[in-house]
Amino acid sequence: MSDNLGSVCDVQGDKVSFFLKKDLHLSFGQIVKIDSNGSDFYARVVNAQSKSTLDTGEQLREADGKEAFGPYSSYKSVEAMLFLESKAGRVRSPIFNPNYMDTVYPMNAEDAKMLRLAGELEIGNLRSGGETLGxxxxxxxxxxxxxxMxxxxxxxxxxxxxMINAHIIxxxxxxxxxxxDFAGQLLEGKELGNKGLCNHPLFHSKVSFYSTKEEKMRVGLRTLQPWKLRNLYSDITDPQYRLAQKLHRRFGDEWIEKTCEKYELSGPSGVAETVPAHKGTINALLQKLTHLDPRLFPPSKYSFIDQVTKDITQGVTCLVDISGVTVEEQRHIVCLTASGVSNYYKRSWESDYERxxxxxxxxxxxxxxxxxxxxxxxxxIFSDIALTYRKYRVGINAVTPRPSRVNPDVFAELWTKLVMKTELKADRxxxxxxxxxxxxxxTEIKMLDIGEALLISEPKIRFAVPVKVKHYPGYLANRETADYDLPQSDLLEKLDKRLKKLQHANEDSGIT
Ligand SMILES: Nc1ncnc2c1ncn2[C@@H]1O[C@H](COP(=O)(O)OP(=O)(O)OP(=O)(O)O)[C@@H](O)[C@H]1O
Ligand SMILES: [Mg+2]
Incomplete structure (x- = not known):
């Protein structure tokens, strides 16, 4: 076979080394196939070295130009780790390894198909050297x-x-x-070729947009029952929480407004008159409540989170733009919204399984x-979701440039990981x-280019797949051509014929 890359020179456990033929190129992470006695082994390139058959002394003397040595061979050997074995159409983790002198091939489109890497939420294409496959x-x-991510x-x-969310839609x-959306870039695709979710063909029917700049995105104080404070302030103490419950029981839905009024009028003693509590507890709770920005938390019974929940239950994706407000407010909105929606899933699972x-x-x-x-x-709420919401069919996509700052217990629960270029050693x-x-x-993670990634998605994809992520603007452009490329329907053809007949009849009768 002329397209082979070389032949195996050493095998130890799941590590295979092979000599690479002269003038051929590979890249770190590239997948190669080893044809071995009825089995195909797939391996990822992890290392390479270039050497000659001269010893070190001879090499040095030759490099200095002091001596020229007779004919010698230089060679490149490549190290690859086995991850899959395919035998008689069955694919599994390798149960053995290849033999000395087995032939090594680059992956082709057929192999890519066999690895079953496609999924409903398409991310991109398999990278193999400079090429992209399935x-x-x-x-x-x-x-x-x-x-x-x-x-x-x-x-x-x-x-x-x-890309993921476009397919969710x-x-x-x-x-x-x-x-x-913390940066306010997803709607219009700022820095992404000005193509955002608003350019998705189903945007108007399948996406709802909420922005802190609009009246639509408000959380009425009267919708904040005490239990929601736990999501709003993760540092709330038990005494503060109990005080909030008592105030809620005393004042009903308007408990925050009424308590703040009393506090502003006569300080902690004003609140203590209604519900006796420790002064320090009252101050700490009221410190939180009086700092809720009235622009986002007006005294009303409307909460956009109810609308978001309704949209989501109907399959409408919600884009929540939280740019332009303080970090603390972003945190409030994100935690309240995520807990509101995910709790709806939990409650439905518990009380109305059919729904x-x-x-x-x-x-x-x-x-x-x-x-x-x-x-x-x-x-x-996000660590709770990551650790316990699997059965409710709620998932998170934790996107960060600093994976080393993610709780390792939560990190271990992320079964799908898309790893892109990471320079910081601590993160790698x-x-x-x-x-x-x-x-x-x-090394490979350090060397990745923009838009290149490694994907693992257990239990289906149990090795690191080198991916070229599709550029969203390009995906939209292709989609449009695909949409316009539809065969003409019968109905239109019939209509066209009838129109032509009418046109002829009009021309015959002199009407234009
Ligand atoms: N798969 C791709 N193909 C081509 N260009 C890409 C691809 N992915 C991203 N880019 C381009 O690279 C630039 C940075 O991309 P993007 O904003 O997605 O990076 P990011 O990791 O989110 O950055 P940040 O951490 O600053 O938010 C953009 O100009 C984008 O258009
Ligand atoms: Mg970004």
């Missing part, structure tokens, strides 16, 4: 098994998020998304995830140490 994606049932600034995380009402069965599978996209999943800070170490199948990929 489609790579994640299945819908991978959503509740949680996801993460990691990569340094500018590595292409937001673009990858857009396409798969409505089986799926729905809840996206928190729950009809709910779309939900993916919550959370940028700046390290801010919400940091083990050194207070717990948020964290990724390779805590992700199976990435243990040899440190």
């Amino acid at each position: 489609s790579v994606g994640v299945d819908i049932n991978a959503i509740p098994r949680m996801m993460g 990691f990569g340094m600034t500018g590595s292409g995380k937001t673009n990858a998020e857009l 396409d798969n409505s009402p089986r799926t729905a998304g809840l996206i928190f 729950w069965l009809k709910l779309p599978t939900l993916l919550i996209t959370l940028e700046e995830a390290h801010e919400f999943l940091d083990p050194t800070r207070e717990r948020t 170490d964290f990724l390779t140490r805590n992700t199976p199948y990435l243990e040899y990929s440190d």
Whole structure:
């Protein structure tokens, strides 16, 4: 076979070395196939070295130009790790390894198909050297098994998020998304070729947009029952919480307004007159309540979270733009919204299983995830979702440039991981140490280009797939051509014939 890359020179356990033929090129992470006695083994390139048959002394003398040595061979040997074996159409983890002198081939489109990498939520294409092969994606049932996207600034995380969510919209009402946009770039695609979710063909019917700049996005104080304070303030203490419950019982839905009024009028003693409590507890709770921005938290019974929940249950993806408000307010909105929606799923599962069965599978996209999943800070609703919401079909996509700041327990629950270029050693170490199948990929993660990634999606994809993520503007452009390329329907053809007949009749009778 002329297209082979070389032949195996050494095999130890799951590590295979082979000599690469002269003038051929490979890249770190590239998948190669080894044809071995009825089995095909697939392996990822993890290392390469170039050597000659001269010893070190001879090499040095030759490099200095002091002596020229007779004919000698130089060679390049490549190290690859086995990850899959295919025998008689069955694919599984390798149960043995190849033999000395087995032939090594690059992957082709047929092999790519056999690896079954395509999924309903398409991300991009398989990279093999400089080429791209078949489609790579994640299945819908991978959503509740949680996801993460990691990569340094500018590595292409937001673009990858857009690709996933575009397919979530396409798969409505089986799926729905809840996206928190911290930078206000997803609607119009700022820095992404000015193509955002508003350019998606189903935007008007399958996407709802909420922005802090609009009246529509408000959380009425009268909708804030005491239990919601736990999501709003993760540092709330038990005495403060009990005080809030008592105030709620005393004043009903207007408890925050009435308590704040009393506090402003006569301080903690004013509140203590109604509900006796320790002065320190009253001050601490009221410190929180009086600081709720009245622009976002007006004294009303309307909450946009109810509308978001309704949209999502109908398969409408919600884009929540939280740019332009303080970090603290962003945190409030994100935690309240995510807990409101995910609790709806939990309650439905517990009390109305039939209704729950009809709910779309939900993916919550959370940028700046390290801010919400940091083990050194207070717990948020997101660690609860990551650890316990799988059975309710609620998943999160934790997007962050700083994976090492994500709680390792939560990180271990992210079964789908898209790893993009990461320069910071601490983050690379964290990724390779805590992700199976990435243990040899440190160099590769450092070398990735913009839009290139490694994908693992257990249990279906149990190795690191090199992916070229599709650029969202390009995906939209292709989609449009695909949409316009439809065959002409019978009905239109018939209409056309009838129109022509009418035109002829008119021409015959002199009407124009
Ligand atoms: N797959 C891709 N193909 C081509 N260009 C891409 C791809 N992904 C991203 N880009 C481009 O790279 C730039 C950075 O992408 P993006 O905004 O997605 O990165 P990011 O990781 O979200 O950055 P940040 O951390 O700053 O938010 C953009 O201009 C985008 O258009
Ligand atoms: Mg981004």
